[in-house]
Amino acid sequence: MKQWLLVIPMLLVGCGRVSHQTVDTLTVVSNRPLRGNDTGVQWEKATTKQKQTFCRDETKAHKSLDSSGFSNSSKDKSLTPEKLCTELDSYYSEKGTGDKTTPLGQAVRFVLLTLSK
Numbered sequence: 001m002k003q004w005l006l007v008i009p010m011l012l013v014g015c016g017r018v019s020h021q022t023v024d025t026l027t028v029v030s031n032r033p034l035r036g037n038d039t040g041v042q043w044e045k046a047t048t049k050q051k052q053t054f055c056r057d058e059t060k061a062h063k064s065l066d067s068s069g070f071s072n073s074s075k076d077k078s079l080t081p082e083k084l085c086t087e088l089d090s091y092y093s094e095k096g097t098g099d100k101t102t103p104l105g106q107a108v109r110f111v112l113l114t115l116s117k
Contacts, residue, residue: 087115
């Protein structure tokens with residue numbers, strides 16, 4: 001019985017630490033870079049810097065595919081990170097075609113397809 005009296009306070013203190021660590025983890029996650037499996041909800045909550053970094057990386061990846069003959073559209077060649085970010089903002093806007101649950105990677109592919117026409 002005495003052992004349980006010692007264990008219960010330790011559990012309560014441990015639970016308090018877990019909730020504090022959870023808050024720290026959420027703060028770190030909100031500062032992490034955007035990824036292709038993130039959705040429009042994360043896109044809208046992201047900072048301008050996070051969006052620009054994501055668009056720059058996606059543009060670079062697309063252009064590296066372009067050089068291997070993936071796409072020959074002149075519109076693809078003029079794609080800039082700023083233009084991709086603008087298109088993604090439009091895609092996820094209230095008047096846009098995208099659903100906020102659509103992953104960013106899928107949204108990027110949709111935007112690239114519409115730009116290549």
